[in-house]
Amino acid sequence: MSGVGYVAVAGQVAVVAAGGPLLAGWMRQVRARMEGRVGAGVLQPWRDMRKLLRKEPITPVGTGPALRIAPALVVATVAVAAALVPLLSTDTPISDRADLILVVALIALGTLALALAGLDSGTAFGGMGASREMTVAALVEPTILLSVFALSIPAGSTNLPAIVSGTVHDPARLASPAGLLATAALAVAVLAETGRIPVDNPSTHLELTMIHEAMVLEYAGPDLALVELGAQMRLTLLLGLLASLFAPWGIATSASWAALAVALALFTLKVAVLGAVLAAAEVFWAKLRLFRVPELLAGSFLLALLAVIVSYFLSSES
Amino acid sequence: MSEGLFTQLLDLACGAFLLAAVIVLWRRELTAIVRVFALQGVALAAIPVLLGVHERRWDLVVVGVGIGVLRAGLLPYLVRRALTALTAGQQRYGTDTGESRETQPLVNVAASLLTAAALTLLAYAVARPLVELDPTPETQALPVGLAVVLIGFFTLVTRRRALSQVVGFLLLDNGITATAFLAAAGVPLIVELGVSFDVLLAVLVLQILTTRMREAFGTTDIDDLRELHD
Secondary structure (H helix, E strand, O other), X not given: OHHHHHHHHHHHHHHHHHHHHHHHHHHHHHHHHHOOOOOOOOOHHHHHHHXXXXXXXXXXXXXXXXXHHHHHHHHHHHXXXXXXXXXOEOOOOOHHHOEHHHHHHHHHHHHHHHHHHHHHOOOHHHHHHHHHHHHHHHHHHHHHHHHHXXXXXXXXXXXXXXXXXXXXXXXXXXXXXXXXXXXXXXXXXHHHHOOOOOOXXXXXXXXXXOOHHHHOOOOOHHHHHHHHHHHHHHHHHHHHHHHHHHOOOOOXXXXXXXXHHHHHHHHHHHHHHHHHHHHHHHHHOOOOOHHHHHHHHHHHHHHHHHHHHHHHHOOOOO | OOHHHHHHHHHHHHHHHHHHHXXXXXXXXXXXXXXXHHHHHHHHHHHHHHHXXXXXXXXXXXXXXXXXXXXXXXXXXXXXXXXXXXXHHHHHHOOOOOOOEOOOOXXXXXXXXXXXXXXXXXXXXXXXXXXXXXXXXXXXXXXXXXXXXXXXXXXXXXXXXXXXXXXXXXHHHHHHHHHHHHHHOOOOHHHHXXXXXXXXXXHHHHHXXXXXXXXXXXXXXHHHOOOOOO
């Protein structure tokens, strides 16, 4: 048990860390092809990162420790969350501690660190971006919590591996109204949390409406590489979480090498498909006006709340 | 049909029914609202059809099909026709008077969505004693009907455009019908027919009224109706 379990945990972290930039490159490539461009290739984010890592680290004058530790903290929180979330296997040595609330708190800690860094930089853009990020986060975190709660009610536990393995054994849970509502709510929350269209545009640097880019304007060199890596890993992790919760087929529930290999292949496939769908959708969507964003997020919060209510009251078996 | 499958399909229909009501509150475009309302009609029609197939009462299936034709076909068609009549003029003059959109509801959209959440909770709280009397799958879905009644009423009082108020009224009526089916497996056929024709007539009258309003005031904003004329 233990050998396979430890490999599974290490594999999850490695897949998210190595696959994050690849996923970003893949999504940009899909988008470029759909817009009639050739695109830079799937490996471009890795090349960017190599270039950034070779540069000299620079910190702006008058900034404090918040700016310096934020990039490392973002990457570290996502890495720990990636070890906890059952992306490849539900049977790992740390699966007892993979609590939903802990995972959401880790993700929120990364968000908070970046917002503090944005405030610390002391520029107008940094403060603006931080305040917007907190506005979005205040609505997104409860939505993620509630939508996974809706799934945890039939499983009877907030332990993520327990929820996932319960769904693998009883797929009918997903076709219930609670499952569908929770899927929709979590999908919107993931879009907002990772700063994609329609909440934020990941490919702009010079707009007054930007959120994530506004906070990280002051970073350069290796720090910027870490911030970018953190954002890409977070996207991979959240898409993986979405895939594990709502399409859990193929995730290893026992400790065997074959199951782990199958899980790895299926995880890559699921995340790649989700990424392609998201990139294709971004071609057709426009970014929402900033003042409309709370409306969208309130809507997804309502969907998540309805999912909880419905799964609590409507399930007649329990 | 097996018990488990029946419960699941009924839950699915009720979930879609509630979701449609929420989306009506969410969207601003009247065309989108009417489309969602038609989908809600389909979900509503599915409830009596499922009940009828489950209990082998074929009259319920017939009632369900009739409700489907009326609420997913005829009523949306009438509302859409009123909408095209309203927007035709503004397209001719190339001005956007905001007839096709609910631009300024009395309560903003984010707040009304949160209110909808509170109303749903209220419906569940109120229906608890009823559900405990006889906990079958139908009665357990009863709060959904009540929640749609409340959300429909909320839409009715917070919207300014005459047509979105009509949709609010129809939501309210959909909720009442769903509650009747879930609580008592439907009212007698003759009552159901009477109610359906009543709703149809009300929509027809409101459609004419809306067109007249537009001719008289140039807008269908209800807030402009402040003075009485003879």
